Amino acid sequence: MSTRPPTLREKRRYILARIEPYGTPLEQKELYYAISDAATSLWGDATTGIITPAVVALEHGHVIIRCRRGTERELAIALSTVTACRDVRICLRIIAASGTIESLRSRFRQKKIPQAKTHSESEPESEKTATGTDEGVERVLSECTFAKKTFQIVHCNGQKVDVIEKGFKNTNRLFLTKDDLENLNATTISDRI
Amino acid sequence: MKITDAAVYPYPLGDASVRRLALEAAALGFDSIVAADTPSGTYGQVEVRSGLMIRDVPVKDVISIVKRSKDSGKVISVNAANNSFNRAVIGLKGVHILRGIQSADKLAFDHVAAKMAADNRVAVDIDLCPIIMGRSVARQRAIHRYMDILVLEQRFEFPITLSTHAHSLLEMRNVRDIAGLCSLIGMDVPDVERALAGIGTVLTPPKQAVTVIA
Known part of the structure; x- marks a missing residue:
């Protein structure tokens, strides 16, 4: 299947969140399941289907989550109900939302992870x-x-x-x-x- | 107006020290927190108010506990039970908050109790824990109860407080998250702001309707 031209693609937004506590070992897939579960539990299948959450990157204690444009608020609320990932207690603190992954990456690169x-x-x-x-x-x-x-x-x-x-x-x-x-x-x- | 989380539980009830909770609260956008069984103080920019949570005791004991800690400067809150208990507690001078209304029975907080709460300036606490941590029926029930309370609040205008009941840093949420979660129960941003400042409303003495100048 050929890729659609940019004007025909659906618009997406990306949310950057910090994972707490620092240094929790997580897998991208497990985190996706935790987020998807939280969204489905809160908004139901129909709305979660519209949100289409996806974990696109998990690096340096931060996660970048993709959603459909216009559903950032719903996803943000769902993210605040994520309390565990595979029995490991975690919390996602939303830092920013953006239209590109790169701008979010530059945010936490710029911030520089503290000497810990x-x-x-x-x-x-x-x-x-x-x-x-x-x-x-x-x-x-x-x-x-x-x-x-x-x-x-x-x-x-x-x-x-x-x-x-x-x-x-x-x-x-x-x-x-x-x-x-x-x-x-x-x-x-x-x-x- | 101070943005306050109306209940957090520091160590040993929770897994974070009161200083760390205050540090986190500042980062999350709060000006003050009410911490259970902790002396009052200011850590960094955050004011920590001492909270006294009374639960599972008969009215007689509530009266004696409230009497004992009346002038201690503590934020006194009582866990809700049945209707008669709630009415008795709301009528007590010195009680600031009625908590746990979502787990009390359906008729525990009616229009009479709402009117009494408004007259005595007793706040009803909205615990966000069941919305954050709860799933399926528990969460649905809590949302339904809170919406019901908000209907009474709009009619009688009693104070509302918001709390995360965090036993850990990981259970605390920032002000924007709280606004988002409150939108689930039909609260808009001004309502949330008013509720976050609810502790201040409860603790400040009411203004007299008529002031005698001379």
């Missing part, structure tokens, strides 16, 4: 446990204590610190700030995180 460190990075453990800040590169502790429990830091960005309790019983993420750790555990944190 996660434990998935292949760095020796000794470097991760260093404290203090070196010229914009944030050094993170691998462990911290909060409310008398030991946690492993999984993500640290600015004031925000995401931690997971150590051990195999409770693997839920806790969302804290540096001030929480400093105030509550001044004795266990040597300098700054």
Whole structure:
């Protein structure tokens, strides 16, 4: 089948959303199913058919979702009801809508992802446990204590610190700030995180 | 006018510290939040109001709890139950919000309760959690109840508050998302703005209709 000329193609719009929490491993297909499920559940098959949501890109913790022009509002509402993707709790924060994918890509390229460190990075453990800040590169502790429990830091960005309790019983993420750790555990944190 | 999320649950009830919730709330466009069982304060640009959520207790206990925390500056909210309970609670001085109306029975909030809420300036909370997290029947029921409440609100003009009841950062939504979700229950943007400022309405003392100058 030959491609239609541009004037005969249906007009589309693209929505850029940030995936939270940062560093959640997701597959494009799974995310599409989550979004499609949310849209179908909220608007029904007929409207979702008109919206035709599709995940066109999943990169750097951002997702670009395609929809038919004029249905951005409906898709945005449906996106705010996405709460999980394959039993992993997520949240989509809409950043922008545009007519081209490239302009959305340039948005998050321009923004530059903050210097954040996660434990998935292949760095020796000794470097991760260093404290203090070196010229914009944030050094993170691998462990911290909060409310008398030991946690492993999984993500640290600015004031925000995401931690997971150590051990195999409770693997839920806790969302804290540096001030929480400093105030509550001044004795266990040597300098700054 | 302060844009407020009328109920969030910080650690240990939720999985985020109150500071982190405040940080996130600022990023999402809120000026203040009501946090359960947390002392009041200001973190960054966001004002955190202390909230007291009373649930599953008889009216007698509600009265004593409200009396005890009357001058504490807390935002006191009571979970809705049956009609007589709701009327009794709305009539109490010191109660600010009636919550959980979507899970109370059908006749729990009628026109009499609506009139009382308007007279006593008690807000009815619209919990967005069932719309965000709920699916199928649960969501449909919540939407139906909220639309029913909004009919009464337009007639009697009692205050409305909006809350996400977020136990996590991931359950918080930005102001634009909230406006979108509220459009599902027939609220337009001015209604949403008024509802987001509902906490301020409830906490400020009413203006007297007649002012004696001399």
